[in-house]
Amino acid sequence: MKPQDILFILILVFLIYKKNPKYFVFAGLFCFALSIPFFQFWIFFTAERLTWYAVAFILSAIIIFIADNKN
Amino acid sequence: MKKIIIYSIFGCLILFIFRNWFSASLITGSDLSILYKSQLLHKSVHLFAWETAQSSGLGGSITSLLWLYVMSNTPLVILTRIFGPNYLLIERFAYFYPFLIIGIVSAFFFAKKIFSSIALSIFSITIYLSNTYILMLSGGGQVIIAYAYAFAPAVLYIFIKLYETALERDKKIQFFSQIILAGISMALEILFDARIGYIMLATVMLYSVFIALHRLRNRKSYSYIWTAHWLAIFLPIIIALFLHSFWLLPTILIGKNPVSEFGAAYSSIDAVKFFSFAKFENTLSLLHPNWPENIFGKVSFMKAEFLIIPILAFASLLFIKKENTLAKRHILFFALIGLMGAFLAKGANDPFGFVYIWLFKYFPGFAMFRDSTKWYTIVALSYSILIPYSASNIYSWLKSKNKYFFKPNIINLQNIFAIVLTSYFLLLISPALFGQLGGTFRSTRIPREYIKLERFLSTDKRFYRTFWIPRIQRLAYFSNNHPAIPANDFFKVNSPREDINSLNKSETNNLLSLASVRYIIVPYDSIGELFLTDRKYDKNVYRKTINEINHISWLKKIDGFGKIGVYEIMNPKDHFWSPQPNLKINYSYINPTKYQLNVNSSKAGDLLVFSESFDKNWVAKSADGKLVIPSVKYHGKYNSFLLPKDGNYNLEAYYTPQKWVNIGVIISSMSLILICGSLIILKRQKQ
Numbered sequence: 001m002k003p004q005d006i007l008f009i010l011i012l013v014f015l016i017y018k019k020n021p022k023y024f025v026f027a028g029l030f031c032f033a034l035s036i037p038f039f040q041f042w043i044f045f046t047a048e049r050l051t052w053y054a055v056a057f058i059l060s061a062i063i064i065f066i067a068d069n070k071n
Numbered sequence: 072m073k074k075i076i077i078y079s080i081f082g083c084l085i086l087f088i089f090r091n092w093f094s095a096s097l098i099t100g101s102d103l104s105i106l107y108k109s110q111l112l113h114k115s116v117h118l119f120a121w122e123t124a125q126s127s128g129l130g131g132s133i134t135s136l137l138w139l140y141v142m143s144n145t146p147l148v149i150l151t152r153i154f155g156p157n158y159l160l161i162e163r164f165a166y167f168y169p170f171l172i173i174g175i176v177s178a179f180f181f182a183k184k185i186f187s188s189i190a191l192s193i194f195s196i197t198i199y200l201s202n203t204y205i206l207m208l209s210g211g212g213q214v215i216i217a218y219a220y221a222f223a224p225a226v227l228y229i230f231i232k233l234y235e236t237a238l239e240r241d242k243k244i245q246f247f248s249q250i251i252l253a254g255i256s257m258a259l260e261i262l263f264d265a266r267i268g269y270i271m272l273a274t275v276m277l278y279s280v281f282i283a284l285h286r287l288r289n290r291k292s293y294s295y296i297w298t299a300h301w302l303a304i305f306l307p308i309i310i311a312l313f314l315h316s317f318w319l320l321p322t323i324l325i326g327k328n329p330v331s332e333f334g335a336a337y338s339s340i341d342a343v344k345f346f347s348f349a350k351f352e353n354t355l356s357l358l359h360p361n362w363p364e365n366i367f368g369k370v371s372f373m374k375a376e377f378l379i380i381p382i383l384a385f386a387s388l389l390f391i392k393k394e395n396t397l398a399k400r401h402i403l404f405f406a407l408i409g410l411m412g413a414f415l416a417k418g419a420n421d422p423f424g425f426v427y428i429w430l431f432k433y434f435p436g437f438a439m440f441r442d443s444t445k446w447y448t449i450v451a452l453s454y455s456i457l458i459p460y461s462a463s464n465i466y467s468w469l470k471s472k473n474k475y476f477f478k479p480n481i482i483n484l485q486n487i488f489a490i491v492l493t494s495y496f497l498l499l500i501s502p503a504l505f506g507q508l509g510g511t512f513r514s515t516r517i518p519r520e521y522i523k524l525e526r527f528l529s530t531d532k533r534f535y536r537t538f539w540i541p542r543i544q545r546l547a548y549f550s551n552n553h554p555a556i557p558a559n560d561f562f563k564v565n566s567p568r569e570d571i572n573s574l575n576k577s578e579t580n581n582l583l584s585l586a587s588v589r590y591i592i593v594p595y596d597s598i599g600e601l602f603l604t605d606r607k608y609d610k611n612v613y614r615k616t617i618n619e620i621n622h623i624s625w626l627k628k629i630d631g632f633g634k635i636g637v638y639e640i641m642n643p644k645d646h647f648w649s650p651q652p653n654l655k656i657n658y659s660y661i662n663p664t665k666y667q668l669n670v671n672s673s674k675a676g677d678l679l680v681f682s683e684s685f686d687k688n689w690v691a692k693s694a695d696g697k698l699v700i701p702s703v704k705y706h707g708k709y710n711s712f713l714l715p716k717d718g719n720y721n722l723e724a725y726y727t728p729q730k731w732v733n734i735g736v737i738i739s740s741m742s743l744i745l746i747c748g749s750l751i752i753l754k755r756q757k758q
Contacts, residue, residue, distance in 0.1 A: 021388070022388075022389060022392075025385065025386075025388045025389050026389075028385060029382050029385060029386060032355075032378055032381050032382045032385075033378075033382060035352070035375075035378060036375045036376075036378050036379075037375070039352070039372075039373045039374075039375035039378065040375040042372070044373070047352070047373070048350070048351070048352060048421075051351055051352045051355055051378075052351065052422050054355075054381070055351070055355065055410060055413075055414075058385050058388070058406070058410065059410055061388055062388070062403055062406050062407050062410070065388065065391065065399075065403050066403055
């Protein structure tokens with residue numbers, strides 16, 4: 001497990017504790033944005049990981065939104 | 072006035088991107104060969120279970136692909152009647168213009184269902200019709216798949232409407248009309264492309280579950296909601312299945328897995344891994360892995376600027392709190408299918424690539440997706456909704472912030488955002504705007520050599536095959552009477568060098584003779600896609616191939632075809648022939664599944680060889696049907712019939728699954744009449 005994976009898990013646990021889907025979306029968008037310079041400078045391993053983390057955050061947000069989606 | 076300006080800008084942009092389609096020159100793509108006059112005049116709307124061009128030119132069953140033949144042949148036959156055999160006009164009206172019209176209309180109605188704003192709907196169509204995936208797809212000449220892609224939003228639109236009426240107890244007639252419409256739309260989508268049809272089926276089922284679960288949580292009439300949703304899913308599927316009986320019935324009755332029939336290149340896990348060109352970052356960014364060169368297998372490094380696309384798309388989730396539940400559900404649904412589409416479109420690549428492989432191996436129907444990029448369709452569908460939604464909310468948000476900054480009418484925050492966003496999207500597709508895309512976005516010229524070769528072959532009434540080294544050029548002529556064999560497929564190799572090595576083997580002359588090959592052709596690679604070194608045209612490879620073939624003793628060079636090398640093989644076998652010299656055979660071609668034969672002077676145990684790929688469903692039967700001779704394998708590859716007694720025979724060689732195709736066509740036609748009749752009756756009752 002790489003340091004970035006550990007950081008991702010820590011943030012994910014923290015966000016799950018907070019349960020606010022918007023925080024997940026922000027984290028996901030931030031990961032996407034952060035991956036841009038990594039791709040630009042051909043640091044592909046970290047860049048790819050960041051897009052995966054982004055998807056994990058966005059998916060978590062969608063699940064929480066759906067779970068909360070009551071009239 | 073505002074509407075006219077929006078429509079005009081959109082129209083100009085689409086016209087500019089696809090400008091080559093409106094030129095007066097010939098268009099081809101790597102998957103779109105040209106059709107000569109003689110080929111157009113022989114096109115037919117009749118459906119046959121056997122196709123001479125299948126199995127690399129040696130003939131094969133096509134029952135599982137008949138839907139494709141309906142869509143590729145019917146427009147050609149109709150338009151040949153209207154325009155005459157003018158391929159320049161026909162290819163435009165058969166493929167390119169319908170794609171644009173269907174795409175614009177279908178995406179517009181779909182977007183209008185989600186947004187009420189015209190501007191957002193137009194933005195949505197622009198994303199849907201000018202992203203890198205569809206530009207590569209249409210540029211590569213995959214026109215029928217492009218049809219399916221264009222029609223996909225209409226399918227979703229019709230199903231969304233269906234689920235809306237599903238719960239209104241006082242609109243039962245409307246509900247059943249919608250079910251029929253949904254069934255017809257699904258049937259059409261499968262007709263355009265069965266794989267995209269499958270993707271859309273998965274999408275509408277997911278939508279139904281999504282909506283049903285929400286409704287179940289908020290209402291008490293559980294049984295009514297479940298019943299309505301089950302009906303709204305399964306009745307359209309049943310209608311679509313009945314309309315597709317013409318290929319489903321024979322495919323089921325033949326009882327073989329149609330994908331495994333095409334060989335390991337289509338059904339193996341290695342093939343799935345090989346064809347997983349797109350990485351997760353590509354699919355999430357709606358970036359086709361071959362953009363912009365569109366060279367098969369050449370995947371470029373990730374273009375970082377495309378990652379703003381998923382940021383824009385998923386930023387939509389930040390704005391849904393203020394929405395009513397329906398709009399919120401839509402955004403959540405599209406975000407979910409966007410992720411799902413991106414995950415599947417990357418195929419066997421990380422992360423969790425084993426999921427795709429498991430689905431390919433075990434999930435019903437998933438075996439069609441050797442090439443996972445078809446799943447880009449739902450990413451495009453999703454982003455065409457999410458991005459305009461985000462953009463409009465960001466625009467409104469910036470507008471609300473203007474009071475804190477500056478408030479001029481034209482140069483303000485929201486307008487700067489609109490300009491930056493437009494410029495960004497134009498920058499992404501700049502290769503299309505600057506004419507740097509190939510395929511159908513570039514004009515093609517037919518060299519004189521090819522016209523001469525077409526005349527030479529089409530006027531020769533004898534049956535034989537042509538053998539193309541390394542493979543068939545897209546300007547090549549072929550027909551049922553002269554099927555073309557790609558050498559790479561025949562020898563199972565990958566380069567002209569290996570083809571020559573195979574040709575130099577002692578047994579090759581006999582192998583080609585058995586395959587009824589009369590001419591070996593080394594094409595003039597005028598488009599530069601056959602003789603390659605590092606994926607670029609290399610004329611030395613072409614020259615070397617020609618030089619080496621010139622030295623093969625059993626080939627005789629035919630002059631007069633310029634840069635196309637044509638070599639004749641002496642005494643190739645006929646379509647029907649016998650190893651016993653006493654046998655006298657006369658035959659006539661009726662259609663690809665039927666031949667009339669007169670066999671004279673035969674002795675018991677004589678063999679009648681039919682040089683098409685072996686299929687146990689071929690039989691030779693007498694006119695009265697009393698004698699039925701099954702096909703047995705000859706030389707490991709071809710059909711043959713063992714004649715049981717001395718004497719003369721009047722036989723019919725017949726591919727038996729054709730009778731199931733005929734029954735299937737009747738069921739499909741009757742279903743269509745019944746469904747249309749029901750729709751008319753329901754409409755009248757509603758009035």
